[in-house]
Amino acid sequence: MFFSKVIDRLALYDLHRKRSTAKHFSSFSADITDREEFYKAHAAADVSINLSGSDADYKIGTFSYESLFPSGNLVNDTLEGEVYLNEDEIDKPNIIFVHGWRMDSYDRIKKIFHRRIMKDLGWNMYYYSLPYHFEREPEHSLYSGELMISADIDRTVESARQAIVDLRGLIHWIKENKAGPVVIVGVSLGGWITNLIATLESQIDVVVSIFYANRLSYSIWNTIPGKFIREELEQHGVTYEELVRYWEITDPSQAAPKVNKDNILLISAKHDQYIHLDDANYLWESWGKPERHLYNCGHAGIVLCRKKMASDTLSFIQKKLKR
Template identity: 25%
Template sequence: MYYKWLDRWDERRTRRRDHDKTVTGLELDTDLAFPGARSSGGAEEFYRLAEQAVTDSSSFFGLDDALSQASRDDHWLSFPSSIVTETIENNTVRAKLTTAGASKHALVVFHHWNATSRNPQLAKFFSWRGFAVFEIAMPYHLERARPGSSHADYMLCPNLGRTVRSIRQAVVDGRQLIGILRRDGYEKISVLGISLGSWVAGLIAAHEPVVNKASLFLTGGSLADMVWTGSATRHIRASLEDSIDLAQLRQAWAPLDLESYTERLARPGLDLQMVVAGRDRVVLPNLSKHLIERIEHAGAKPTVKWVNCGHYSLSLPTYTLGAGISASRFLNA
């Protein structure tokens, strides 16, 4: 009886924003995804460039030679994104610092899709456990929201090129912040990502060698599969399925697929934790399981915590406290 109630509660949370999510249609916008590409190259050109981006992912997710100068104001840090978009607000990155002392261990937190605020409880909990917590705003969220938008529709959407650019921007912004923190004297850097933020944190962990621990909550390997099968992205699938199938979407979004980089995620010096909700209908548990198996096949042994709840019910005190304690122990080990 309890779990039936829990599943219904999760489904209601999933549908809470459905009235803001409209069905549109497929758009490629290849030039948004791949700098220097032609916008009129067609789907096959998009797939070719996506494959090329995976092959040369160090460049695709790479940084400029010089780090941006960061501005500081009390507990806030801001700097210009090196990927410039048409949304002015989105071009400045802001991160909030919560710390209980002079910790030299920075924890960079990447929030979930459509987050409308940072998580002070999470930040206070991890600062109490000895971290300097930096909650970064991902593209088109929080201070970076697109004026007039009801949700972060430019971060994850039926526009394939815009989605690739947004995730790439989130990764590059995160790596830029990590570089700034290293320059500021932080000796140890870890990342924690939640839901869509876990894809960003995972991509950063795969490409940023100074990250030695990554805790990924509610994650999977294939972003394409998550969108195609997840309850929170039904409108995106409905927008796409008359034009492309799942196999083609996997090709297009291969640069965003954590399974494209399992060898990197299994690199020496990186410890991975995954927190998986066994009743999740947004990121289906089999997507998490498949990623875990691929990483193990590459030679690593991620720490895995299975929780018998749904995607949104992980935020309930019954489950979130256990997950938080597990993550803090892992990150502090």
Template identity: 25%
Template sequence: MYHKWLDRWDEQRARRGEEAKKATAFVLDSSLAFPAEKRAGTVQEFCTLADRALTDSSFYDEPSESDHDFVMREGWLRFPSDLSTEVEENNLVWAKVTESGSLDQALVIFHHWNAGRRNRQISKFFSQRGVTVLEIAMPYHFERSRPGSLYAEDMLSPSLGRTIQSVRQAVLDGRKLIRWLRGEGYGEISVLGMSLGSWVAGLIAAHEPAVTKASLFLTAGSLADMVWTGRATRAIRDSLEPAIEISDLRKAWGLLNLESYAPNLARADLALHLVIATRDKVVLPELSRRFIEKLHEAGARPSVLELNCGHYSLAMPPYILLAGWSLKRFLSPEG
């Protein structure tokens, strides 16, 4: 009975999230994803460019070493993104910093798609336990929103190229912030990603050797499959489905598939922690389990917590308490 009520609550929450979303035109926008390449005119040409970029180990590398332009003021850190877009607000990165008074450990948090606020409770909890917390704004979120937009439609959309550009920008921004943290003297640096933020955190962990722990909440491997099957992305699928097959979408967004980087995530000096919801309709549990299998095949041994709740009800007790306690153990020095 309780879980039926929980499922209804998750569905009501999902419907509220749909109010601002609308189907928009499918576009390739290959020049946004691959600016140095010839513009793709077909889905097949786009997939060829994506396959080529997938073999380029530098795709998620920082384009510059300019770390002198960070400004810290009254608990806020801001710095310019190294990837410039036509939205001026999006080109300045903001992070809310909750300091612990210690340089032993820092945690960088990447929130879920369309997050409306940062999580003061998580930041306060960990800062009181010696972990400095930085809640970074992903592209087109919080202070970086496109003026007049009702949700972060540029971060995840039926534009194949803009979605890749946005995720790549998020990864570059996160790596730049982590590089700054190292320069400030922080020892252990961890990342925490939630839902879409878990893809960003996972990509950073796969490419940034300074990250020693990565916690991924409500995650999976294939972003294409998540968008195609997920409850929160129906408007995007409605735009994609008439124009592209799921098999081609997987190729086009192979750069965003964490399974593509399973060997990187399995490196010996990286600890992984995953939290999945077994009643999730946004990130289907079978997608999460397939990702875990790929990690095991690559030699990783992630700590996995499965909770019998939905995507949105993870935020409710007792599930959020169980997830938080598991994260606390994972981040502890002996974790």
């Protein structure tokens, strides 16, 4: 336990070496009454596939489309992710990977799953970019994801909305254009998005959420990664109780999943300093305790436990898709 916490603390120290210098605060103004309408994708995304290479039995390239819920920032409103399509792709499963906050590449996720899927399983893979990350990061942003989660209360909610609406648009496009099932695998903040979309989208066949965030308000107020955002909120008089209310619409534990509970796998770390186990437990219990693995590590288990993570995740998906 001590070793796991030390590794996480060192990583967090490095994380905060680069932090926002600009002030982001904005007060809450949204009046949200209908959760289903708020996150609704009114159409499939108009996805363009650009294949530029190959590797073994795979065609490799990018997919891109314009956001279905534009933020008004032109850079952020054009999505481009990586795609790996099996040459015999007709009925292959389609795996969408959703990355974590402040990641600036897909490398951490790829090191867990990528080669094993290509070598042993032959599934189609899509790497989805969250708002304000990667190529969607505006020029004035200090780091990838700075503008997605911040003390700008409204923009944080709208970023969650954009992430969900655009991800649903991609899922609908896959369902219309590919024959295989759709699987979503989210890591860290990507796990939060994955959990949230599982409460809204019935066309997902399997969900795996790894070291996931649950209540964004809890994470910002009670964990080290959120301490500077909390500090800015408090400077403007925002209380924890108010933030819970403002961000309730982004809370996956407020609704039951629309994905079959038997097809959901949750993975958490006992000594996680980024995402507290108490909050991860809250979601697991509110969802009726779907299958779960608890790893004896911290958040750094994304690196240190990746062989086990890959084995547990891919075995679960294979088992569910064989039914």
